Structures are given as structure tokens and as C-alpha cells.
Amino acid sequence: MNVGLRGVRVLDFTWAGAGAIATALLRLLGADVVKVESATRPDLLRIANRSYGWSDDADLESSASFNDISAGKRSLALNLKQPEARELAKLLAATSDVVCDNMRPGKMERLGLGYEQLAATNPRIISCSVSATGRVPNGDPSDPPPPGYAPVFWAEGGGAGVTGWPDGEPAYIRSPVDMNAGTQACLGILAAIYAREITGQGGYVDCSAIETVASTIGDELLAASLSIPAGGLRGNERPPYTPNDTFECRTPDTWIAISILTALQWNSLCDVLNVPEGVRSLGQTRLSRWTHREEIRHVLQRCIQSLDVVALGDQLRAAGVPGSESMTFRGLLDDPVLNARGFWRFVEHPILGRQQIAGLPWIMEPGPPPATAGGPLLGADTSDVLAEWLGYTAIQIARLESLGVLK
Amino acid sequence: MNPANPSTDVEHVVADRSSPPLTGIDVFELPLDPAGQYAGRLLAALGAAVTKIEPLEGDPCRWLVPMWHDRNGRARSIPFEYLNAGKRSIAVDLEDDSWIEVLGPLIGSESVLIAGPTMASRALNTGAGVVVVASAYGMPASADDLPTTVFTRFHSGGSGYLIPAGSKPGRPTTPGTLVGECFAGAGIAVAGLSAVLARMLSRNTANGGRIVVDFSSQAHMVFLEKMFMSRALAGQTPTRATHRYPFGGAVQCKDGLVSMLLYEDHQWAGLCRMIGREDWINDERFSGGAGRWDMQDVISDALNAWCSNRLVDEVVRTGTQNAVPIGRIATLEQVLARPSLRSREFLREEPSDLGAIVSMGLPFGNIDPRWNFQHLSGAPSLGEHTRPTLESLGYSHESILEFENLSVVLCGPQIGEAR
Numbered sequence: 163m164n165v166g167l168r169g170v171r172v173l174d175f176t177w178a179g180a181g182a183i184a185t186a187l188l189r190l191l192g193a194d195v196v197k198v199e200s201a202t203r204p205d206l207l208r209i210a211n212r213s214y215g216w217s218d219d220a221d222l223e224s225s226a227s228f229n230d231i232s233a234g235k236r237s238l239a240l241n242l243k244q245p246e247a248r249e250l251a252k253l254l255a256a257t258s259d260v261v262c263d264n265m266r267p268g269k270m271e272r273l274g275l276g277y278e279q280l281a282a283t284n285p286r287i288i289s290c291s292v293s294a295t296g297r298v299p300n301g302d303p304s305d306p307p308p309p310g311y312a313p314v315f316w317a318e319g320g321g322a323g324v325t326g327w328p329d330g331e332p333a334y335i336r337s338p339v340d341m342n343a344g345t346q347a348c349l350g351i352l353a354a355i356y357a358r359e360i361t362g363q364g365g366y367v368d369c370s371a372i373e374t375v376a377s378t379i380g381d382e383l384l385a386a387s388l389s390i391p392a393g394g395l396r397g398n399e400r401p402p403y404t405p406n407d408t409f410e411c412r413t414p415d416t417w418i419a420i421s422i423l424t425a426l427q428w429n430s431l432c433d434v435l436n437v438p439e440g441v442r443s444l445g446q447t448r449l450s451r452w453t454h455r456e457e458i459r460h461v462l463q464r465c466i467q468s469l470d471v472v473a474l475g476d477q478l479r480a481a482g483v484p485g486s487e488s489m490t491f492r493g494l495l496d497d498p499v500l501n502a503r504g505f506w507r508f509v510e511h512p513i514l515g516r517q518q519i520a521g522l523p524w525i526m527e528p529g530p531p532p533a534t535a536g537g538p539l540l541g542a543d544t545s546d547v548l549a550e551w552l553g554y555t556a557i558q559i560a561r562l563e564s565l566g567v568l569k
Numbered sequence: 570m571n572p573a574n575p576s577t578d579v580e581h582v583v584a585d586r587s588s589p590p591l592t593g594i595d596v597f598e599l600p601l602d603p604a605g606q607y608a609g610r611l612l613a614a615l616g617a618a619v620t621k622i623e624p625l626e627g628d629p630c631r632w633l634v635p636m637w638h639d640r641n642g643r644a645r646s647i648p649f650e651y652l653n654a655g656k657r658s659i660a661v662d663l664e665d666d667s668w669i670e671v672l673g674p675l676i677g678s679e680s681v682l683i684a685g686p687t688m689a690s691r692a693l694n695t696g697a698g699v700v701v702v703a704s705a706y707g708m709p710a711s712a713d714d715l716p717t718t719v720f721t722r723f724h725s726g727g728s729g730y731l732i733p734a735g736s737k738p739g740r741p742t743t744p745g746t747l748v749g750e751c752f753a754g755a756g757i758a759v760a761g762l763s764a765v766l767a768r769m770l771s772r773n774t775a776n777g778g779r780i781v782v783d784f785s786s787q788a789h790m791v792f793l794e795k796m797f798m799s800r801a802l803a804g805q806t807p808t809r810a811t812h813r814y815p816f817g818g819a820v821q822c823k824d825g826l827v828s829m830l831l832y833e834d835h836q837w838a839g840l841c842r843m844i845g846r847e848d849w850i851n852d853e854r855f856s857g858g859a860g861r862w863d864m865q866d867v868i869s870d871a872l873n874a875w876c877s878n879r880l881v882d883e884v885v886r887t888g889t890q891n892a893v894p895i896g897r898i899a900t901l902e903q904v905l906a907r908p909s910l911r912s913r914e915f916l917r918e919e920p921s922d923l924g925a926i927v928s929m930g931l932p933f934g935n936i937d938p939r940w941n942f943q944h945l946s947g948a949p950s951l952g953e954h955t956r957p958t959l960e961s962l963g964y965s966h967e968s969i970l971e972f973e974n975l976s977v978v979l980c981g982p983q984i985g986e987a988r
Contacts, residue, residue, distance in 0.1 A: 165767045165780065179796055186795075191763050206832055207796070226799030277936070294896075296934045298909040308889060313814070314896035317828040320904040322819070324745030325732070331819040332898050333732050334828060335744055336812065338752055338793040345755045345793075346611075350933045350940075352762045353615050357590035357939065359769055365590070368934030373915045376904055378751035380929050381651040383916075386901035387927035390635050390647065398720070398742050401634065406720050408729070408741045415808060417741050419724035427716070479715050486721040488730040488741045490808075491801035494791050499706050505788045518802060520795055523788035524760040525707070526767070527781050 166192025166530030170355065171551070173251075173258040174198060174235065175275070177205040179312065179340030180371050181264025181292040184347040186231050188260070190522045192530035195235045196547050198251065201540055201569060202241060207231060208540070222540055223513045230519040232537035233509065238548075239541030239568050247567045248273050250548075256284050257551050260351055264292040264310055277366040287364040288354045292347045294318070296370035310371060312339040319375025324382055326395040342378065343371035404452045408488055409463050411471040417488040418466060418474050422451070430481040434474075435465040509536040544568050587938035589616025594765065597622055597676055598656075599684035599692055600663070603630060603719065603747050604786055605703045606652040607754030608683060608761065613655040614931050614945060617681075620657040620954065622668070625979050627660070627951040628653075639922040643950070648747060650923065655945030660952030660979035667977045669694060674962055678779075681761055693781070699764045700781045703757045707785035723749035726790020727798075731812045741809065752793060753786040760784050815865035816872055819898060825881040826898035829888065837861065839891030844875040914941065921947055952981025 170193040174185045177199070189195040199205055207228040209221075238254075240247045252274055255261050261280060263270050270276045270291065277289035291297075294308045294315060308314045316322050316339045326333040350367035358364055376383060386392060398407045400421075408417045422428050425446055432442040441461045445451045451458060466474065471487050478485035487493065495518060500506055507521045514536070521533050548554040548562075562568050594617040598609050606621075606628075613619040621628065633648040661668035669691065676682060682697035686704035693700055702708055705717040705725065723729050723743050732742050743749060764780040791798070800807050817829035831837050834857075841849045849855050855864050876884050881897050888895035897903070905927050910916045914935045919928045933940040955978050959969050972978045 165771045167763070167767065167770065169770070183795070187759060187763075191767070226802050227796055230795050230799060295909050296913060296932070297936060299912045299935070308885075308896055309892070309894040311830060311832070311894040313818075313828045313830040314894055317826075317896035317898045318904075318907075320899050320901055321744065321748060322826075322828060322898045323900050323904075325742070325748070327739065327742065330739065332826065332828075333742060333744075334814070334818055335728065335732060335748075337796040338728055338790070341793040341795065342752050342755055345752075345759055346932060349611060349615075349755065349759050349762060350931070352759065352766055353590040354939075356594075356762070356766050356769065357588075359766075365939060366934075366937040367940075368913075368936055370909075370913065370915070370932045370934065372907075373910065373913070373932030374755075376910065376915070377929065377932055378748045379746050379901075379904075380751075381648040382746050382901055383905060383929065384651045384926060385635055385637075385647045386905060388637060388647075388924055390637065392901055396745070400720055400743075403718060403720065406718075408724070410740065417724075417730065419721050419729060419741070419743075421718035421720040423718070482716055484716040484718045484721050486717070486725040488724040489727045490730055490806050491727055491794065491798055492806040494727050495798075495801055500788060500791065503707055503785065503788065505785075505791070520788075520792050520798065523756060523792040524782050524784040526760070526764055527783070528778075529767070529780070 164192070164531050165526070165528040168192045168530070170194065170260065171258045172196065172260040172262060173254050175261070175263035175265065175270070176292070177264065178207055179231075179337065180310065180315075180343040181262060181347065182207070182231050183341045183344030184290065184292060184351065185235070185262050186233070187345065187348040187522075188351065189234045190530065190533060193260075196254075196543070196551075197232060197235045197237050197538065198240050198242075198254075199237060199540060200239060200241050202243070204540070226514060226517060229511055229514060229517055229537040233507075233519045233533050234535045235538055236543035236547060237538035237540055238544045241567055241569050242273055244565070244567050246562070246565060248275070250562070250567065251275055252280070253552055254547075255280050255287065258284075258287065259355070260288045260290065262290045262292075262347075262351070266310065267291070267293050267295070267297045267307060281364060285364060286358060286362065288351060288358065288367070289364075290347055290351050290367040290369065292343055292369045292371060294370065294372055296368045296373070308372075312336055315339050315343060315371040315375050319372040320379050320383070321375045324379055324392075324395070327397045328395050330395070332395065339375060340371075343369065343374040346374045346377070401452065402448060404448060404455055405458055405462060407459060409466040411466055411469050411474060413471065416471040418471055418478070419486050419488050420462070420478070421484045423448075423484075427483050431478070431483045434477050434481050434483065435462065437461060437465055504532060507533045509534060511536040512539065541568065587941060589614075590939050591616040591762075594618070595677070595680045596620070596761075597680060597682045597697070599682065599688040600624065600628065601683060601685045601703060603648070603652055603750040604753035605683055605685060605757055606630065607747070607751045608703070608757035609656060610652055610654060610945075611755065611758040611931075612681075612761070618657070619655065620659060620958075621653065621949070622663070622672070623658055623660045623951060624663045625660055625976065631951070637923060640924070641922060645923065645948070650948045652747075653948035654928070656949055657954040657958075658949035658952055658981065659955045659958055660981060661955075662976055662978075663688065663691075665977065666691065666694075667975070671959070671964075671972060671977060672962075675958065681765060683757065683761060698768060698779055699761060700779070701757060701761045701764070701784060702782070703753075703784045703786070705785070706787050708783045719747070719750055722753070722786055723790065725787045727794050728790055731807060731809055739809070749790075753789050756786075756789040756792070757784050815862045816869040817895075820872055820876045820884075822876045822879055822881045822884050827876065827881055827884050827888075827895055828898055829893055829895040831861070831894065832858075836892055836894060839888070839893045840872075843887050843891045843893060844871055846871060923947065950981050952979040956980040
């Protein structure tokens, strides 16, 4: 039995990361997601190779990133610079359950696709916008909002200010910042759909990505509001765990993450690593392990330097010591647990061939059917969507094509 | 609201357009790591009635530092307060299944139960219509007898290997405070709510039974790295050295730091105009992302020199006006003071037992009244709601006393405002 969001229609104006992952989750949950796009302003992820500086390849159909994030979505080509295209978008929105975008605040309104405009004719509509700040009441028109990119969210939301090393600069996270914003936006959409099933009324999710970052450091913000001194940049230190750090193994740039709370775990670690007795005895209490943490760190690194990371991870787990290989992407693609769960799916793409993509990170039983398709070719589903959603005939579609509306 | 069955008469409760959207949904937490508790916090902020079912000695997260003494002299954990704002607490002996019998009527078929891996089998023995088991690697249980911590879980998912992606790659680190757990928690909340919704929609087509969700925080972290996982598929595993920004990751200004990352040519042109190097706009050496990667040292030197003589506000304003994706690396105090967070009611000054605090709502703005900041009461004390819950289930004073004497339950002090 397939259970999910079957029958839910999503009109998707998102691109790149934060907004696109919200609709990606809806698609993986079974919704019909139609991505509105145009070759005149391609999705950054369609040209990820060039966007991220990996190569100068700007081909619109060769991006594995796009193929993964947009897996199972359908593509409708629409040139929104044309008035007739914007009218067509409104008609499509009128038959949709959800309209999602991650444009700068005000852009959808200028296209006639803002929440209030859509709700006037479709009160059941749920609109979701993902942007850096969201709509700001009484915002200063001369002070433009920051652009919607992960580094801005992370920096302005306070995440960069609490991540990094005491003797270094703040550190940044990239994809997870975007994806977390999209995940929280998806949460808002799901909540709005639930409420609509009961009340019959739609709603507006005006998601601020900066606020989603702030939400992940909410405990620090609560402490700061009470004037509790912040710890500053702490690297990997996380009391009461000590030691709590990463150590380089035999192959350069392979690392094991170890996190010790109890004397039992410490002694087990010492057994695995053959730690000298003098240092072992230093670690019999948490206070002593903390006081001597620098010395302990150096000794542990010496012990670990000659060990294979995979074998060490297995030994630590067998000994009941919290430890994990600091996984690389290559290792995760081959990870037996992820493969056994069916997390990795293999799909065929007309240009890229057989591709490995990520499915839902959870198993729902009963649940939606697993992903079987990759990302769409640009505009490949235009005719089908116009016929299914609006009842357009081939003649009507051909006319729109001749006018340059559908490109 | 009937604390025993707060979900009764859902339609009446939710008919008000301004009511939080999940009003009427009951969520129960069995012992969870911080990720699961953050999921519960999000669901509580969305209007669900969230109850922690804690062991008699209390959730270990009650002792996470920093600690703070409230106006009643109680020592309270700040991380616990944040993760559990607005929830209720029932304390029971989780090692003995008497609690399932005693609380049975409370966890009905319309309930959501979120459990850690050690409580999975007990969770499935309740009547909850949606059961979410949140673990490090997913079930079966034998896979999650493995000892894990916040730190090791984050590194199991691939993101840890890539941080810091700064000018000096250094050794892998982890994001500050509970960031990694909150990333996972948002996923748990989506997983649970999607199951609730799926059940509702399928019931509307005559098929609504129990749904079980097996959530893996490792898989979720990998999911969050979708944008760059493709590089590994192309045989180019990202490392801290290749994942870093070629320039602009953290740039020192007179009074603080800014961060920027360019993707498009018009943004590069804007940066050139910002720092007075219009001659670089059409210079072939700087063409495309690959060209700018090769010239990163030259660009960094010019950028650092320009920013070091200017205040953060000027740099951010000038950059934004030139379409450069740039932001201030904000301190905690600067985040708390950010005007947009106040005007959107994401942050609000609140009196509380902790003192005057700035509390946090949902990141969905206040244009739609249903997200209007719902003040979440502070985190509950241990077992604060045990007695009123048992009373609402119809247990007599004598029965409750018997449960206490047998250490089946703990009736905690009634401090603070009950939901």
C-alpha cells in the first residue's frame, strides 16, 4: 500500500538549494512537483559545474547535483518575462495545493504570484517562500535584503560565530545550511496542509533561512539573553565529553572522531590503542582528563597515527567506545548500512546514464513509493502538465510555443 | 483542553484561522537524544501538545551545561530549557512496563510517539497511530547498540570531514553547540508530521492504519549534503581543501568579520566594482569559477586590503548594493539585536522563571496569523504533569499513591505554569 502525499500538487518556482530541497522532500513523500524553469535563467544547480568552479561546463542537462535534488520532479518551461506566461502561471497556481519559491521578497508579487494575490482566487492555496530574511515588516526600502545564499544565512544567523578554532577564523558549513532551511520550510508546508485539511483554508509560510540558522543555536542565544558568558570558538571541545576530538590515521587525511564520557570508555579506549600506563592513569577521572587534555590529545594522536581508520572504527565500536570514522562522501556512497536501507537509489538519466541518488533519509511503513526517476530534462513535461492540470489541447500548446511562452 | 485527551474535538479547536496548525495533535517523547527533543520543540511551537515520558531519574539532558539558577532557586540546564520549552513531563519507571498499562488510555490511535532506539519495542506496544524511532544509523536495534554521541553522529554523516573549510583546512571539526543535532531534529519533525499527514490523507480514502517511521540521523546528514555528493559520483571526493571558499570565507573588517561566496558572473562583476578592480571583470585570468579558483590568492589579497579599512556595515551595504552575496559574521548579541528578527516576532522579550529572556518562535514570519508567536512556557520540571495526567485519566488519589509507592511513577513538584 502506498501512503504519502499522493494527489498533492506543488508548483515549484524554487532553484538552487534551500527552496529546492523543500520541494524535493515533498516529491519524495509522493507529491506531484512541477518545476517551473527557463533556459534563459537556468537553475544554478543545472550549471553546478560552472557555478561552483569545478569546470567550465555549462550544459543544462549534465549536472549530477541537479539530477539528485530534482529527482522525480517534472519540468515545465515557462518564460516569465512574457505577460502570457505569467497569466499561465496564475492558472496553474489556481489548480495547485502548494506554490513554493525562493526568490527575493517581493519578486513573486511583481509576477502576480504572491500569496495574497493567489489566495484571492484560491483560498486553499499554501504558499511557501524561502529567503534570507523573509518579508520584514516596516523594512527600509533603501536597505536591500541580503541575497539568499548559505554563507549569508550561516554568518548572519550566528552559526559562523560559534563554529571554529580558538586560534583560527570562524568556520562555515555549506550544503547543510541550505538544506536545513528547506527542511524547516517543508515542515511549515506540511503543517499548513494538515491545518487546511481541517479548516479548508490555506496559508503562507514565509521562511527566513537566517532564522532557521538561529534556531539551531537557540540554546546559545537563550544563554546570551541571560548574559551567560559565551564560550567562544571551541574547536571540538564539548564538555562533559573529554577527550572529544578527531585524530588523523595512517592514510593522510583520514580521521577518526572519538568522544569519551566515562572512565569505563576511557579504559576501553586505552586498551584498543595500547596507551602508555602513565597517560592511562591520568584519565581515570573526568576532571583529570580535562585538566590534562592537551597532553592526552598528543598521546592519543601518536597512538592512532599508524592505524587504519576503518579497522580502528570497528575496534572502537566492538569495545563500546563512542567513535566514528569521519566519513567521506565516497565512503558513504559505498556504506553497507545506507545501501541495505535502500537510501541510495539507482536511476537512469537520458544524458548522465545510470546515477546514484539519495532517497528519503527515513523509512516509512507504509509509505510512499521509492524514487525511481532522476531529475527532468528542462521543459520535458510542459505539454503533459498543461494537458493534465489545465486541460490544454495540442493546438493551444503549439500556439504558446510559437509565441515563445514555453521556453 | 483535556490533558488526558487534548486531541478531542479537533475541528472545534482548529477552526480558528489563527490557531497554531497542529493544535489537537498529541505527541509523546520516549527518551531521546537532543535531536529528537528539538523535533519535539518544533512540533510544540506548531501547536502540538508534546509530553516527555522521562525515566524516574530524569532526562540526562537536564544536566547539560551551562546551568542557571531560576527565581525559585532551581538549577536548570539552558540547553534543556531550549529543547523542551512548552512541553509537559511525566516521570515513570521505564525499566518496568507498568507504565504502559497505567498510561495506556493516554496514548491513543491519534497520537504520535517519538522514541529513541532503546525504547523502540515498547513504543510499538503502545496504541500510537504514528511511531517514529529516531536513531543514529536506523533500525534494527542491533545496529544501534553502537555507542554514539552528538560528536560521533555528526562525523558519521559526511559533513564533519568537510569542516572547517577555511583558509587553513586543519583537522575536521564539528559545528558549535547543538547545530548538528538540530539539523537532524528538523528531519525527525518532518518525518513524523509527514506520517501524520499521510495517515490523514489515506484515511480520507479509507486506508488509515498505523505508520512506523525508522529515522536515521546518519542518512539525514548525508541527505543534507546532496548539493555536493555528486562530486564523489564524479570520482572527486570533496575534502576540506577543495570544499573551502577560494576567497571571502571570513574577511576581517575594522570592527568584525564578513563572509561571502560568489556563484555567478554578475556577482563577480559586483565584487570587482566594490573593491575598485573593474579591470578584472573581463580579465580572462578571472573568468568563471575555475579561473577565480586559480587566482584566489590575488583576489584574497585585494579583498582583505579593501575590507580591513572599512567597517562591517559599509562592507555589507556596498557589497549588497553590488549584488555580492555577503553577510556579517554575527555575534550572539548581534543576532539577538537584529531588527528583522524582532519585527517578524521570531524573537521576543519574555519574563520567565529564568529571568528576562529573549525567547524564540518559528522562522515563518507573522503575515499568516497561525505562526503568530506562541509563547512557549519554560521546560517542565521532572514529573511536573504526572499527577494531573493520572487524575485526568480517572485514577484516584489512593491509586496514584500506590503507583508512587511502587516507584511506577514520580509525581514531581507543580512549579511553573502547566499547559
